Every structure is written in structure tokens, then in C-alpha cells.
Amino acid sequence: MADRRLPTAPHPGSSRRSHRTAPRGGRRARRGRRSPAAAALRVLLLLVCTGAVGWAGLALLPDRAADDGATPPPRPTAPVNDGPTPSAPPSRPSAAAEPPSRGEDRPAAQARYPVNGPGTYTWAKGTGTRAGTKGRLVRYGVKLEDGTGLDVDELAAEIDGILRDPRGWTRQGAASFQRVGSPPYDMLVHVVSPGTTDRLCGRWGLKTEGRVNCANAPHLVVNVRRWIELSPQYRGRPADYHALIINHEAGHVLGHGHRGCPGRGRPAPAMMQQIKGLKGCTANPWVYDRAGKLIDGPPEP
Numbered sequence: 011m012a013d014r015r016l017p018t019a020p021h022p023g024s025s026r027r028s029h030r031t032a033p034r035g036g037r038r039a040r041r042g043r044r045s046p047a048a049a050a051l052r053v054l055l056l057l058v059c060t061g062a063v064g065w066a067g068l069a070l071l072p073d074r075a076a077d078d079g080a081t082p083p084p085r086p087t088a089p090v091n092d093g094p095t096p097s098a099p100p101s102r103p104s105a106a107a108e109p110p111s112r113g114e115d116r117p118a119a120q121a122r123y124p125v126n127g128p129g130t131y132t133w134a135k136g137t138g139t140r141a142g143t144k145g146r147l148v149r150y151g152v153k154l155e156d157g158t159g160l161d162v163d164e165l166a167a168e169i170d171g172i173l174r175d176p177r178g179w180t181r182q183g184a185a186s187f188q189r190v191g192s193p194p195y196d197m198l199v200h201v202v203s204p205g206t207t208d209r210l211c212g213r214w215g216l217k218t219e220g221r222v223n224c225a226n227a228p229h230l231v232v233n234v235r236r237w238i239e240l241s242p243q244y245r246g247r248p249a250d251y252h253a254l255i256i257n258h259e260a261g262h263v264l265g266h267g268h269r270g271c272p273g274r275g276r277p278a279p280a281m282m283q284q285i286k287g288l289k290g291c292t293a294n295p296w297v298y299d300r301a302g303k304l305i306d307g308p309p310e311p
Contacts, residue, residue: 047059059242090093104216104262123234125220127203134166135191137234141174143188148264149190150197156205158234165201168249179257182304185264185298197263199230201255207233222285223255223264232259241285243293254295258263261297272307279307 071155136154152169154162166189172178173187180186200210204220211217211224218224224231232255244251257280269279270289277294278284284293291307298304 021136038215068096091238104268106260123159123238124203124205126205127157129206130156131211132156132162132201133191134162136188136189137191138166138189139171140188141170142180142183142188144183145180145185145262146258148185148187148196149194150187150199151192151195152199152201155200155234158201158203160201160234160237168252169199169256172253173260174294176302177298178253178302179260179264179297181298181302181305188303195228197260199232201232201234201237204233204235207231207235213298217273223259225259227263230256230259232256242285243288244295247293250293250295254284257295257297268310269307270310272305277305279305282307283310 024225049179121171131153134154140147149175152162152166154160154165170189174180176192200206201208204218207218208220208225211226214224214226216224216226218233221235223233223236226294236255240246241250244254261281265283267281269281271282271291272279274290276291277299278288278291280297282291284291294305296305
């Protein structure tokens with residue numbers, strides 16, 4: 011009969027099962043006539059599926075990378091080895107305060123100092139006269155990071171004057187101070203770039219964000235950014251703000267904690283975090299008033 015033709019020979023590579031099985035009538039022939047279209051359809055479906063899998067895989071890549079921690083945070087820079095570290099640092103090292111609002115801070119691009127200094131220093135040479143005759147003698151050194159644009163001798167002379175002022179810590183025998191040109195010392199004033207401030211203060215777990223000062227006995231770290239730019243409460247009064255920095259941080263070195271505003275309209279204590287706001291007090295950089303009365307307030311953390 012016309013429709014009982016034998017199947018054509020299989021193409022090389024086809025399975026044996028395909029040519030051992032006898033066809034049944036014309037159904038096999040008709041299926042053979044449709045096979046090119048079916049094959050094309052299968053290829054098309056394969057391409058579509060492959061594309062869908064590919065897009066799904068791409069969509070998952072970012073989440074996988076984040077989960078795996080593919081880009082770990084950078085490791086902190088090792089602190090600058092600038093001098094002896096206290097064997098038993100005080101239990102409460104102090105950063106000066108929260109920084110002033112960024113709107114009142116000069117942008118770094120306009121700064122007159124390096125954001126990151128080289129980590130090398132120049133000491134103020136010579137031994138000064140003793141300021142104060144009573145109380146604990148604190149021998150202190152002054153060292154300036156190179157490249158800040160300041161003069162180390164002028165800087166040391168200003169710090170000498172602040173610590174010698176009768177409104178400072180020498181009043182009533184609280185302490186006496188004498189500058190030395192090399193170790194040993196009881197207090198070391200570092201005047202450094204913002205980046206070096208962060209590295210030095212960071213070794214004590216203090217976050218200064220390149221913008222404030224810190225202290226951890228015997229180290230007093232002065233951020234040159236604050237020294238030059240001052241704070242909103244002391245705009246146009248650099249001498250007063252410098253006195254506040256030294257008196258506040260020296261107070262920490264001497265073991266004093268933060269104090270609050272004693273009342274509206276009264277002078278703020280030198281140990282108050284004045285850069286956070288005066289809270290009704292008036293700006294004041296000194297420990298004692300001119301009559302020799304301690305300017306104090308309630309304890310604060």
C-alpha cells in the first residue's frame with residue numbers, strides 16, 4: 011500500500027532505538043514532515059529559557075556580593091608613634107566635644123592647613139620658667155606637626171602664657187607648670203593636622219572626625235583645624251579660644267571631668283563642652299575669675 015513505506019535511514023549519530031522501532035502507518039511520515047518546525051520551536055524555547063536564567067543570575071549578583079562581604083571596609087591607619095603611651099591610661103579619655111554644625115565650619119578646600127600631616131614633629135626647644143609655686147609640678151612639652159604653617163616657638167610662647175595666667179590652673183595652688191624641650195614630661199601638647207588628630211585620639215577609642223581635640227594623660231592633642239578656625243562661640247576671639255582649648259584639655263590631664271552650665275547668664279566653666287552650646291551661660295575660657303573664684307558647674311558625662 012502506498013502509505014506503508016519504510017522509514018528513511020537514520021542520520022549518523024541518532025540512537026539505535028529510533029531505527030529499530032517499526033513505524034505505524036502515515037502518522038510517522040506526518041510527524042517527520044513537522045519535525046523541522048518542532049526543532050526550531052525547541053531551539054527558540056531553549057534560547058528564551060537561557061536568557062531568562064541569565065537575567066535572573068545577573069539580578070542576584072549584587073545581593074550575593076553584599077552577603078559574602080566581597081568588599082570589606084578599609085582597615086584603620088595605624089596610629090602615629092609620637093611618643094610614650096601611658097601604661098595605664100585614665101579610665102575616661104576625652105574628646106573635646108561634638109563638632110560644631112557643618113554650616114559654620116570652613117570647608118576643607120579653603121583650609122589653611124594640611125588635612126593629613128606627615129606625622130613628623132618639631133619640638134619647642136628650651137626649658138621655661140616655672141609657672142606657679144604650689145601644687146603638683148607638671149612638666150610639659152610642646153610639639154608641632156611639620157607642615158601646619160604655624161611657628162613652633164610662637165605656639166609654645168602662647169601656651170606658656172595661658173598656663174601661667176592667674177586665671178588658669180595655677181591659681182590657688184591647683185598646679186604649677188614648666189615647659190621642657192625634651193622628655194621626660196608629665197604632659198605633652200601635640201598640635202597636629204586633623205588626620206593625625208584622628209590617628210592619635212583613635213588609639214584611645216575616641217572619635218574626633220578630624221574636627222575636634224582630645225586628651226588622654228599625659229597627651230593633650232590639639233587639632234590645628236580648631237586652633238585656626240576657632241568655634242562659633244569664639245569667632246573673632248582667637249586668644250580666648252586658644253586659652254579654652256589648653257585649659258580644658260589640661261584639666262583632663264590633671265584628672266578633671268566635664269562640667270555643665272551653672273545658670274543662665276553666668277560664665278561657662280572651662281571644663282564645660284562649650285562647643286556643643288553654652289546652654290544659657292556666657293563664653294569663658296578660664297578656670298577662675300579675676301577675683302580668684304573657681305568658675306564651676308554641675309558634673310556632666
